[in-house]
Structure formats: C-alpha cells, structure tokens
Amino acid sequence: MRYVKVVKGTRGIHLFKGFKIVLTGDESLVSTYHGTYLGFASGLPMDVFPAFAGKLFFPLESGEHGRMKTSQYGLCKVEASLLNSGFTRDEVAIVDPRRLDEAVGPDTRAIGIGVLDPLGINYGTALLRVVLKLMGVETRLQSYMSWATMKILNHPIISRNRQRLKVIVGGQGVWEILDTGLQKRLGIDTIVEGEGELVVPTLFRKAVEGGELQSYVRGPPVPVDKIPVIRTPSRGLVEVSRGCGRGCKFCNPTLLMYRIIPLDKILREVEINVRGGEHRITLHSEDFFRYGSSDLNPRREKVLELVEAVVKYPGVEAVSVDFATASTVMADPKLVREVGELLGLGNGEFSIIELGIETASPRLLKIIAPGKAKPFSAEEWPRIVEDAIVVLNDAGWWICATLIVGLPGETPEDIRANLKLIERLEPYNVFVFPLPFIPSGSLRRTKGLYTSDLLPRGENLDLILLAVYDAIKKIRKLSMKMVKQAPPIIRQILGGLLYFAATIGLRKLQRQIPSLNRRTMKNIVLETPLRNSINA
Ligand code: SF4
Structure with a gap:
C-alpha cells in the first residue's frame, strides 16, 4: 500500500x-x-x-x-x-x-x-x-x-x-x-x-x-x-480586513461584519510568506482604501502606514492590493495616487485591481446595493464609478470591473444604463465583465440553478457581447504582462496561448456583432468610440 x-x-x-x-x-x-x-x-x-x-x-x-x-x-x-x-x-x-x-x-x-x-x-x-x-x-x-x-x-x-x-x-x-x-x-x-x-x-x-x-x-x-495567524505561506496573500458592511443583497452574508486586522498580525503573515519564499505580497480586503477606518471614510494615515510597512518589510519585492470600491476611491483620490506611488505602479510594475460596479442604474442600486455608493448618493454612482476608474488608471492600476446582469427587478432602462456606462468606459484601462446574476446572498433561491434559468437573454446578451469584446481586445494587448511573473519558458507558452485564444475569441465574437439585437442598437445609440472599436 x-x-x-x-x-x-x-x-x-x-x-x-x-x-x-x-x-x-x-x-x-x-x-x-x-x-x-x-x-x-x-x-x-x-x-x-x-x-x-x-x-x-x-x-x-x-x-x-x-x-x-x-x-x-x-x-x-x-x-x-x-x-x-x-x-x-x-x-x-x-x-x-x-x-x-x-x-x-x-x-x-x-x-x-x-x-x-x-x-x-x-x-x-x-x-x-x-x-x-x-x-x-x-x-x-x-x-x-x-x-x-x-x-x-x-x-x-x-x-x-x-x-x-x-x-x-x-x-x-x-x-x-x-x-x-x-x-x-x-x-x-x-x-x-x-x-x-x-x-x-x-x-x-x-x-x-x-x-x-x-x-x-x-x-x-x-x-x-x-x-x-496562518502557519503555511498563502501564495503571498495576506488579509488586511475582513467583511465589508455595505450590505449588497447578492453578496455573501459573512461579509456583513467589517473587521480590521491589526498591522502587527498582518506583518506576521507577511513574514510567514517571505520565509516560505513568497516575496510578492497581495493585501487582501473587500475595499482596500478603507483599511483602518471604522466608517466609510478612508483613514489615510492608516492606509499609508500599512502600505509603507509592507513595502519596506525585509524580503518583500512587490506589493499589490486586490479590491477597491469606487466610492472609497473618490472619498480620497489623493490617497489612491499616493498608494500607487508607494507600490511603484507605472514604473514597470503591472497591477490589476478589482472593482464591483454591480449596476449603473441608480434605481436598481438603491434596491440591491443600498450601501454601495455611500458616502455619495445612488444618483451619483455612474459618475463616481467613471471618476474612480480615471483616478485608479492615473495611479497606475488596470481595473477588472464587474457588473451583474439579470438582477431581480431589472428593467430595460437599467440595462440601457449599463450599456451606456460600458460605452463610456471603453477608452480607459478597464475590463468590464458583466456577470450573469446567480441567486446568492439574501437573493438566494430567487431563481432556479439550472443553466437555462441562469442564461441572460435579449439586451443583456448584447451587453455581454459588447463588454467582453472590448475586454478581450485589451487582454490581448496585455497578454505578456499578465503572465510576466511566470518562469521564462512558461511565460512564453502561456503568453502565446493567451494571445492566440484572445485572437480567436475576437474573430468569433466579431461575427456576432452584426446580429446584435436591433432593439439594443437602436435604444442605446452607441456613440463613436465603441462603435469604431467594434468596426475596427
Ligand atoms: S461592496 Fe462588495 S463586498 Fe461589500 S457588500 Fe457589496 S458586493 Fe459585498
């Protein structure tokens, strides 16, 4: 045996x-x-x-x-x-x-x-x-x-x-x-x-x-x-806060309670990782720029203290952060730029941060994610998202943004709001991924779990097509950067595969563009940039 x-x-x-x-x-x-x-x-x-x-x-x-x-x-x-x-x-x-x-x-x-x-x-x-x-x-x-x-x-x-x-x-x-x-x-x-x-x-x-x-x-x-405190290295990932407290209805209920991990505990986990050969640290949270704050306003001194301590920690070669919320970014845009500088972004350090847009419709946001825009109002949300993306781009981040399509109660106007935002975001360093709504959080069991129940239809399919087409185009450009940390031969293979898959994907999607739902094209009246990129 x-x-x-x-x-x-x-x-x-x-x-x-x-x-x-x-x-x-x-x-x-x-x-x-x-x-x-x-x-x-x-x-x-x-x-x-x-x-x-x-x-x-x-x-x-x-x-x-x-x-x-x-x-x-x-x-x-x-x-x-x-x-x-x-x-x-x-x-x-x-x-x-x-x-x-x-x-x-x-x-x-x-x-x-x-x-x-x-x-x-x-x-x-x-x-x-x-x-x-x-x-x-x-x-x-x-x-x-x-x-x-x-x-x-x-x-x-x-x-x-x-x-x-x-x-x-x-x-x-x-x-x-x-x-x-x-x-x-x-x-x-x-x-x-x-x-x-x-x-x-x-x-x-x-x-x-x-x-x-x-x-x-x-x-x-x-x-x-x-x-x-962990004992085995965690691929460089270290939690700096747990939970969120903004209370989006589709979100995991365990994220309701917001907790801040003290700096000394964070550094002990950094140490475990460095000792185990993990020299690239990712600071994990649901909303990084809120670290250290007990309300929704960033406490810049806490965030900067954390970043400086980890960046300077012996053996740490690079630091990244994984999630941000647009409203926190816009509550202190200067802080975001300062963190970007401390992380060395823009000087050859490529980093992607995730941002949940959820919906560009203020009406729907009030229902499914009432705390998302705070301290701003739901009406300001689409502008806050766009401004936050500009701030994060200027600070050196690429952004992986998500929208949720097919939310319960979604109307054609809500879908059009999403389409318009996707179009406006096309010139920026952002991939927008519209995720089909899956019954989760407090919205669990509001929909079946079979594939046929989950597949988006009509205008939402068109929205996915437009957003993903744009995202794949950008991913193709970044294919080598996205695999930069891999060992040389693997890097060449994976980078080549990613580029190849993106090229094939774009060709296949392009064939679908002419059949975009006519209603969608008529209703959203795409302005020039996305239209041009699609026709390119
Ligand atoms: S902001 Fe994000 S983490 Fe927080 S409740 Fe909403 S979806 Fe969940």
Missing part, C-alpha cells in the same frame, strides 16, 4: 499511515498560477480546457507526503485554527490534491475540502459559458474547477478509507451544494457555511475521536482577536 511508508524522523523510525487531518482543495483553487492572472481559466468548461491544460496552468508546490509549501488562504486559516486548538503539525497538513494518496491513510480521520465553485455555476463560470456560446462554441462538459473538485470527492484513497474518515466541506462555494441538495450524493458528512475558524476545531476533534457529526454547521463571523 502506497500510503504506509517508513519514515525516518526526529523521533526515530516510524510508519507513516496518513495525516490525521488532511486539508485540501481542488488543484486550481490551491495553485500558484505561476504568479500570473490566469486563475480564471479554471472556470472554463473542459470542452475547451481539457485536464492536461490544468497541469500547465495550475502548478502546485508540495513536499513530503504531499504537504503544500504554499496554498490557498482559507485552508491556511483552517490549518492555523486547528494547530492553535492543540493539534500538531504531524497531525494536520494542507495537501497537494494531486498527491492525496501519499497523505491519506489508515490513520486519517478527517479530510477537509475547501470549495469555491464545486458545481461550476458561480458568476465567473456562468460568464465564461455565455461568452463561449456567443462565440458559437457549444459546451456540455463541467468546468475544470468542478471536475477537479469532484476528482477529490471521488478519489479512490478516500473511498478505501471511507469507514474511518469524515468528509468535511467548507468555503465560499458550499451554497451550491446546499441549494442543489447534493450533499449526500457527493458523500459529504458535514458542510461548514460561513467563517470556519471558530467552529472547525470542535468539528475536527469530534471527527478524530470518531464521534457523529452534524450534517451542517454554520460558522459565525469571527471576532478579530480570534482570527488566527
């Missing part, structure tokens, strides 16, 4: 029969992506992104018995909670999903699996399917991420040890399993929904002791002093 190994350790020779607790996630979720921006490929259906492509796009770094050297942040937090509760590093490991059979054995009592999009139905995956459909590419297979998640759940090593171990699943994607009622069929003993840190120690302890587990556990928001 492969999982029973003779191991020479500090305590002499012993047989390794598996870690007591194995934590893992699908191979795209836990990958380093070679430091590129190509993680989105995991949402592609396997008709166009076959299994072998995953080996190239999603490298994994692991050592003895498959223990990962760097992994996904959520798994690192769960591991830290378990270690803080008394489990030892010999008992718990975050494991390379491609090497599960080296980590699971007769001693294994629990396997914890982090999921993001286990059934391949989240916003990003839905958009990729719609875009492929617009390109005339029919797809029928599951997404790579879904396939890779199922590969873990159906892994022979788990089946062989099934009598002895419990399967526990957590992470942002658990709603998909809960809402489709597939938990039993997937062989999952317990689903943890929400934040895991407070509940996982008791749950895993029970599993290790052979106790009966509840089928569902709700993890409450964790007070900031109970959020553990």
